[in-house]
Amino acid sequence: MSAGTYTPRPGAAPLPRMIAAQAALETRMLLRNGEQLLLTVVIPTLLLVLFSAVDIVDTGAGEPVDFLAPGVLALAVMSTAFTGQAIATGFERRYGVLKRLGASPLPRWGLMTAKTLSVLVTEVLQIVLLTVIAFALGWSPAGNPFAVLLLLALGTVAFSGLGLLMAGTLKAEATLAAANLVFLLLLVGGGVIVPLDKFPDAAQSVLGLLPISALSDGLRDVLQHGAAMPWGDAAILAVWAVLGLGAAARFFRWE
DSSP states (O other), X not given: OOTTTTOOOOSOOOHHHHHHHHHHHHHHHHHHOHHHHIIIIIHHHHHHHHHHHSOOSOOOSSOHHHHHHHHHHHHHHHIIIIIIHHXXXXXXXXXXXXXXXXXXXXXXXXXXXXXXXXXXHXXXXXXXXXXXXXXXXXXXXXXXXXXXXXXXXXHHHHHHHHHHHHHHHSOHHHHHHHHHHHHHHHHHHSSSSSOGGGSOHHHHHHXXXXXXXHHHHHHHHHHTTOOSOOHHHHHXXXXXXXXXXXXXXXXOOOO
């Protein structure tokens, strides 16, 4: 046996391994949180099933699920990338978790990358579950899958930037209240369940610029109406993504 067989090799693990380990930890923590599961899984599922089965809201011609499914997918993205991430990150910041992780071998950008990967994994699980339920309710989607993926990616980046901005600038309790309030307001006024054309004309022009409206309308144009690519909605999401991430990078406080 050579003398160096059991020689310690101190040092950080390779960066990709650290990011993967942190992303797996973030995902497990998110899936174990009852409040987050309520936002990310239970509420979107209940809305999809209830409003598809009961004629409460006039969704226009065709089956209600064809209108509702794209909006609920957009809601799922918002609940994970914005609401869930804002609340979790806000309390991590309050309890000093972010400060300690920021001093670890994992760089701060690596931590944010891990959080983003966690969001993406959770969204994949949400979308698979909601898609299966929508098919069981008689959903008949159309359109280009690439356009759907691009819209979902842009929506994720936009909501993630806004969630990190809120978590990095407000106190944890304020983040909890504000994130849930925004979730409820956008659920009602973002074209998820109630079509935007049910609102007054002046309100429609403002609500149409919101990221949830752009995402839900864009997904609906593709999946319900077979549009190739709703570039206007994609542009709105891209602007929100740039503004949100830019503001988060500028104003995020780790302590």
